[in-house]
Amino acid sequence: MRTLHGIHYSPWTQRARWALDHHQLVYRFVPYAPLVGEPGLRARLRRPFGRVSVPVLFEEGQVIDDSVDIARHADAVGGAPALFTDECPRWVALADRALSAGRARTAETVLRDPDAQRDAVAFLAPPALRGALRPVARFGARHLVRKYGAEPAAALEDVLEALRAGLGGRAHLTGERLSFGDIAMAGALEFVSPGAHVKRSEAERRAWTDARLAKRYADLLAWRDELIGAHWPKR
Numbered sequence: 001m002r003t004l005h006g007i008h009y010s011p012w013t014q015r016a017r018w019a020l021d022h023h024q025l026v027y028r029f030v031p032y033a034p035l036v037g038e039p040g041l042r043a044r045l046r047r048p049f050g051r052v053s054v055p056v057l058f059e060e061g062q063v064i065d066d067s068v069d070i071a072r073h074a075d076a077v078g079g080a081p082a083l084f085t086d087e088c089p090r091w092v093a094l095a096d097r098a099l100s101a102g103r104a105r106t107a108e109t110v111l112r113d114p115d116a117q118r119d120a121v122a123f124l125a126p127p128a129l130r131g132a133l134r135p136v137a138r139f140g141a142r143h144l145v146r147k148y149g150a151e152p153a154a155a156l157e158d159v160l161e162a163l164r165a166g167l168g169g170r171a172h173l174t175g176e177r178l179s180f181g182d183i184a185m186a187g188a189l190e191f192v193s194p195g196a197h198v199k200r201s202e203a204e205r206r207a208w209t210d211a212r213l214a215k216r217y218a219d220l221l222a223w224r225d226e227l228i229g230a231h232w233p234k235r
């Protein structure tokens with residue numbers, strides 16, 4: 001049985017799921033709880049030290065612990081048209097810069113927003129106790145930036161400019177059909193204004209949104225929404 005461990009709202013997890021679903025590969029999704037889920041994941045990975053992150057795919061003795069590797073694996077074993085084209089690595093590298101800058105900005109926003117802190121610990125406690133656990137949310141936000149580092153904030157805008165130029169008004173970045181470049185960039189746009197395809201609370205949505213960029217790159221958000229409408233797998 002294939003199992004994918006991940007955070008349902010995370011763009012890194014979303015892109016791995018999108019690739020698996022594109023190829024109609026069946027898997028069980030195991031939600032990963034940041035911080036508290038780490039010891040269990042380490043045990044399953046038999047990796048007591050070093051960095052662990054999600055998504056992680058377990059499949060018949062194989063462990064694939066990176067979203068891009070999971071998508072490449074899906075291309076290798078799946079029957080649908082391949083998602084990777086020669087141009088994809090460039091777009092994925094750009095999307096990764098945008099994700100890094102976006103994660104750092106969202107973490108900073110969470111540090112300033114008590115409601116977002118409450119929602120960030122929703123998986124740990126019932127509503128009445130979430131206020132008391134806000135320090136855990138703040139620790140989690142700082143921990144993420146320390147763990148993964150942060151691209152400069154301007155990187156997100158640079159990448160959006162590259163995406164706009166790369167698309168040139170077309171539906172896809174490479175060729176005539178969906179590629180992993182499109183999927184990776186749709187993930188980056190989650191840090192501009194998250195799409196309706198992923199459930200988030202109002203405060204979380206606020207923390208993920210950059211109002212200035214959302215206004216400036218409304219065309220790219222419309223592109224992302226069309227892409228989701230046409231290709232996001234119905235689960």
Ligand SMILES: N[C@@H](CCC(=O)N[C@@H](CS)C(=O)NCC(=O)O)C(=O)O
Pocket residue numbers: 007010012034035052053054055065066067068147148
């Ligand atoms: N290179 C990895 C990076 C994945 C990544 O950054 N995962 C983060 C998403 S926020 C994560 O696991 N966060 C939870 C944690 O580190 O505990 C990939 O693309 O799969």
